[in-house]
Amino acid sequence: xxxxxxxxxxxxxxxxxxxxxxxxxxxxxxxxxxxxxxxxxxxxxxxxxxxxxxxxxxxxxxxxxxxxxxxxxxxxxxxxxxxxxxxxxxxxxxxxxxxxxxxxxxxxxxxxxxxxxxxxxxxxxxxxxxxxxxxxxxxxxxxxxxxxxxxxxxxxxxxxxxxxxxxxxxxxxxxxxxx
Numbered sequence: 001x002x003x004x005x006x007x008x009x010x011x012x013x014x015x016x017x018x019x020x021x022x023x024x025x026x027x028x029x030x031x032x033x034x035x036x037x038x039x040x041x042x043x044x045x046x047x048x049x050x051x052x053x054x055x056x057x058x059x060x061x062x063x064x065x066x067x068x069x070x071x072x073x074x075x076x077x078x079x080x081x082x083x084x085x086x087x088x089x090x091x092x093x094x095x096x097x098x099x100x101x102x103x104x105x106x107x108x109x110x111x112x113x114x115x116x117x118x119x120x121x122x123x124x125x126x127x128x129x130x131x132x133x134x135x136x137x138x139x140x141x142x143x144x145x146x147x148x149x150x151x152x153x154x155x156x157x158x159x160x161x162x163x164x165x166x167x168x169x170x171x172x173x174x175x176x177x178x179x
Contacts, residue, residue, distance in 0.1 A: 006038045008062065014045035019065045028057040076130060077147070080119040083112055084154065110159075117159035120145060129154070 008027070011018055019025055019042070026046040029068045031054055039051075048057070120143065129145045132153070133146040136142070139160040 009040040012042040013039035027056040
């Protein structure tokens with residue numbers, strides 16, 4: 001079964017007062033037959049004992065209206081450039097460096113290439129990279145891409161992924177990177 005949740009409500013489920021920008025609130029989930037129901041409460045109205053049938057709750061803050069969404073393309077580009085720069089390093093050295101910095105798992109060479117490819121696709125989708133051409137170098141397909149910001153040319157090896165996985169992986173990566 002796939003669960004979908006409602007977006008933040010505009011009113012407190014108990015007192016019916018509207019939520020204001022940057023106001024803290026509580027969201028609670030309730031199981032109703034085959035549906036998950038979300039109710040939002042202002043902090044003074046949320047008393048867990050009053051709502052014993054909830055099975056989960058969390059505290060959030062109403063986002064400020066018209067607040068600009070952070071543009072993470074620059075940070076993602078830095079990650080991409082760092083990964084491309086690691087190509088010259090032996091994988092073992094890069095893995096040791098990643099472990100020393102507290103990374104959960106060191107990247108294999110294949111994992112590094114996959115991440116480079118996915119980051120490049122994501123940045124192309126966000127119009128931070130432009131595809132100039134594809135070519136073959138050392139028996140490997142390569143995308144020649146231009147950074148829109150400064151015209152720098154990047155060579156991105158194409159990592160063969162099943163066609164149906166590409167869009168899912170791009171979306172997942174964009175969510176992870178909060179783009």
